Amino acid sequence: MSTYVYGIAPADRTLPEPIEGIGDPPRPVRTVRSGDLVALCSDAPAEPKAKRRDLLAHQHVVITAGAAGPVLPLRFGGVAPDDATVAAMLAEHHDSYLERLTALEGKDEFNVKVHHDEEAVLHLVVAADPDLRDRHAAQRAAGGGTHEEKIAFGERVARAVAEQERTDAALVERTLAPYAAAAVRGPEDTGRLANLSFLVERERREEFLEAVRALRQENAHLREQVTGPLPPYSFVGTG
Amino acid sequence: MTVVPAQTAPAASGGGSSGLYDVLELVLDRGLVIDAFVRVSLVGIEILKIDVRVVVASVDTYLRFAEACNRLDLEAGPRKNPGLPDLVGDMTESGARAKTKGALSGAAQTISDAFTQAHDEAAEEKSGSSTRRRTSTRREEKE
Numbered sequence: 001m002s003t004y005v006y007g008i009a010p011a012d013r014t015l016p017e018p019i020e021g022i023g024d025p026p027r028p029v030r031t032v033r034s035g036d037l038v039a040l041c042s043d044a045p046a047e048p049k050a051k052r053r054d055l056l057a058h059q060h061v062v063i064t065a066g067a068a069g070p071v072l073p074l075r076f077g078g079v080a081p082d083d084a085t086v087a088a089m090l091a092e093h094h095d096s097y098l099e100r101l102t103a104l105e106g107k108d109e110f111n112v113k114v115h116h117d118e119e120a121v122l123h124l125v126v127a128a129d130p131d132l133r134d135r136h137a138a139q140r141a142a143g144g145g146t147h148e149e150k151i152a153f154g155e156r157v158a159r160a161v162a163e164q165e166r167t168d169a170a171l172v173e174r175t176l177a178p179y180a181a182a183a184v185r186g187p188e189d190t191g192r193l194a195n196l197s198f199l200v201e202r203e204r205r206e207e208f209l210e211a212v213r214a215l216r217q218e219n220a221h222l223r224e225q226v227t228g229p230l231p232p233y234s235f236v237g238t239g
Numbered sequence: 240m241t242v243v244p245a246q247t248a249p250a251a252s253g254g255g256s257s258g259l260y261d262v263l264e265l266v267l268d269r270g271l272v273i274d275a276f277v278r279v280s281l282v283g284i285e286i287l288k289i290d291v292r293v294v295v296a297s298v299d300t301y302l303r304f305a306e307a308c309n310r311l312d313l314e315a316g317p318r319k320n321p322g323l324p325d326l327v328g329d330m331t332e333s334g335a336r337a338k339t340k341g342a343l344s345g346a347a348q349t350i351s352d353a354f355t356q357a358h359d360e361a362a363e364e365k366s367g368s369s370t371r372r373r374t375s376t377r378r379e380e381k382e
Contacts, residue, residue, distance in 0.1 A: 005276065048279045050267070059266055075270035077279030089273055111265065118307065127313055136308055144309045154301030157308055187268065197265075227262065233269035 003032070003080045004044040006061040007231070008072040008090070008097050011036045019064050022054040029061055032083045034090035037097055040065050041086060044079045062231045070104040072097060073231040100236065107181055107199050108229030110208065114172050115192040116165065120221035125160035132156060165193035168222060172196065175215050179208040184234040197234035205229070 004022060011033055020026035021042035031038035040061055048054065055076055062073040080086045090097070126132045135153055139145040145153065172194045177183050180198035188195065200208045209226070216224055272278075 002277075005273070008271070050279055055263065055266055059262065073270045075268070075272050075278075076266045078273055078276040079279060080273075080276050085275060089275055109265075119311070122304065122308055123311055123313065126308055126311065133313065136311070136313065139305075140309055144306070150305035151298055151301045153308070154303070154305035157304045158300055161304070186264065197269075230262075230265060231270075233265040236269070236271040 001082070002044040003041050003083050003086050004048065005074050005078050005080060005086060006040040006042075006058055007065060007074050008037055008039050008101070009065055010069065010098070010101055011038050013038065013065065013069060013071075015040075015065055016067060017064070019061050020057065021061055022048065022057045024053070026057060029065075032086045032090070034087045035094050037090045037094060037101075039086045039090055040071070041083065048077070048079060050077060059231075066231050070101045070107075071231060072100055072104070072236050073233050075233075104199075104232050104235060106202050107232065107235075108202065108205070109232045109234055110180075110198045110200050110226055110228030111186070111230060111234075112172065112176065112194065112196045112198065112212065113192050113225045113227075114168065114194040114196075115223050115225075116161070116168070117221050117223050121161055121164055122157065124221050125157060125164050129160060132160065168219070169194040171219070172215065172222070172224075176208065176211055179204055179211050182235055186234070199232060199235045200228070 004027070006021065006029065009031075015029070015031070019029040019040075021029045023042070023045035027042035027045065029040055029042050032041050033039075058076045062071055065071050066073075080089070126136050135156070139149060139153060142149075144150060173183065173185075173196060176196070176198060180200050182199040184197045184199075186195035186197055198208065212224055212226055216222060
């Protein structure tokens with residue numbers, strides 16, 4: 001029977017309740033211990049897949065176990081051949097995992113995604129560039145201009161917007177980083193200008209959220225989306 | 240599961256695809272990886288991620304920007320930011336939205352539970368006290 005692993009916690013962690021893991025029916029969560037660490041595990045379903053309910057179950061286990069203290073969350077989908085392999089893995093990395101857990105104590109991840117309000121950013125970039133202003137005025141007067149003129153103008157605007165995205169991404173990171181213990185850049189996607197994860201101490205959470213609010217108030221063209229508190233998925237590595 | 244393409248909806252709610260996709264990304268792409276473990280197949284999930292990516296540098300985008308600019312009145316100034324009031328309110332909202340969507344809602348819900356509770360309690364307190372006020376006013380009137 002192979003073993004599914006959700007996360008790693010200090011061995012003295014008491015789990016608040018019987019926790020349901022992945023699978024249908026849900027496999028009960030148990031622990032595998034080695035030294036001062038336990039791995040939060042369950043039996044793995046015969047053919048585990050990234051189903052919605054299992055993704056949620058994984059998240060649920062990490063959050064529930066994390067209510068009483070830090071947990072190193074595993075990425076979804078890690079399956080070991082058996083409990084002995086899990087214990088051996090805990091033993092092998094024992095000290096570095098323990099060190100990481102200590103570093104994460106009392107801290108949560110907040111994910112901040114930022115995109116532009118389209119109308120506001122178009123206004124901003126066109127108004128800021130005299131040449132774009134002139135072209136804009138001329139094209140409005142001409143009822144929009146020809147197809148080719150529209151494409152040429154739109155391309156200039158798109159470039160200005162892309163430049164503004166870079167400027168604002170740097171601004172967001174620079175503004176919020178002082179309120180966090182660590183920051184990590186997430187994968188970039190078009191349609192948003194920043195995807196940042198911050199490791200925030202609980203005592204500083206309000207300060208951090210207040211900084212996000214201030215950022216929004218001072219930059220009407222930015223739209224922030226904050227998700228958290230989350231298990232520290234982005235901060236499991238050392239450094 | 241509906242994932243709103245990032246480009247069509249961003250300004251609408253300030254949340255776009257809400258907490259749903261954000262949590263997915265973290266659970267699937269971050270977190271500790273142990274080399275000795277086999278990873279579950281993620282076929283299907285990748286497709287979802289590709290759907291979210293929208294090509295920006297295209298003629299379509301240029302035309303769209305040109306049309307949008309054509310509607311801009313530079314003298315009038317930008318619309319007032321509708322999202323000013325409260326950030327925590329937004330988080331609560333995205334939790335509630337995820338609930339109605341029913342897809343991956345649990346995670347977003349779990350995360351925002353604390354916020355939702357705090358929000359509800361605050362709302363209750365508010366309405367409770369105003370009820371009390373009203374009651375006492377009525378009493379005074381009776382007396």
